[in-house]
Amino acid sequence: MWTPGQIVNDHEVRDHTWRRELAEIETAYGRLVYLASLRDSNSGRYEHYAADPGARKIVHGQCMRLHEAIFREWVNFTLERKKADVDLYIRGLDSVDRAELIDAWLRLTPYKNLVPAAVRGPDREMHISDFEAILGLLRNVYGVASPDLPA
Numbered sequence: 001m002w003t004p005g006q007i008v009n010d011h012e013v014r015d016h017t018w019r020r021e022l023a024e025i026e027t028a029y030g031r032l033v034y035l036a037s038l039r040d041s042n043s044g045r046y047e048h049y050a051a052d053p054g055a056r057k058i059v060h061g062q063c064m065r066l067h068e069a070i071f072r073e074w075v076n077f078t079l080e081r082k083k084a085d086v087d088l089y090i091r092g093l094d095s096v097d098r099a100e101l102i103d104a105w106l107r108l109t110p111y112k113n114l115v116p117a118a119v120r121g122p123d124r125e126m127h128i129s130d131f132e133a134i135l136g137l138l139r140n141v142y143g144v145a146s147p148d149l150p151a
Contacts, residue, residue, distance in 0.1 A: 018062055027089040028074045029082075032114045035067040044117055068116045075123045075130075083134050090138075099142040106135055106144065 025031045038046045046063030047056065077085065090098060105111065111131040115124050138144075 018066055022066065022070075026092060027085045028070060028077070029085045029089045030092070031070050032067070032074060033089075035063060035070065036114045038063050039067070039117075041113075064116065064118075068118055071114070071116050071119060071127070072123070075127050079130055079133060082130055083137060086131075086134055086138070099144050102135065102138045102142050102144045106139065111135075 022031050022034070025034055035046070038048055040047055045056075046060045046067070048059050048063065074082070074085075090096075090101065093101065112128060115127055119127075
């Protein structure tokens with residue numbers, strides 16, 4: 001862990017900065033959303049607005065490792081804990097109608113884009129099936145009627 005006055009390399013300082021930035025996001029689901037939003041959908045590379053051109057490769061590697069670590073933590077949560085985490089995430093969204101949000105998640109399936117590219121097989125499938133189960137519960141909680149989707 002970096003402390004003021006300690007001589008460290010740029011990689012350690014950046015890693016500490018990332019961890020501090022992510023710690024400000026209250027939920028694991030929110031951290032997944034944030035990290036996935038940094039991934040360019042055309043190239044698969046992670047980009048951050050504060051990264052200077054010389055640091056892009058380092059930022060990509062750090063974001064990729066953090067995304068995978070947080071995803072692996074998330075996928076190992078119990079379904080009950082995942083649901084509580086998603087509930088907390090939703091409550092933190094101020095200007096969103098919750099029924100509209102759940103309807104959009106059901107139609108657009110953005111949760112599928114939260115999986116890091118390196119994650120395949122059972123972990124990917126578990127994330128999707130667990131999230132769809134959570135959406136089924138949230139659909140009932142918020143009274144979302146999507147006639148083109150199964151109940």
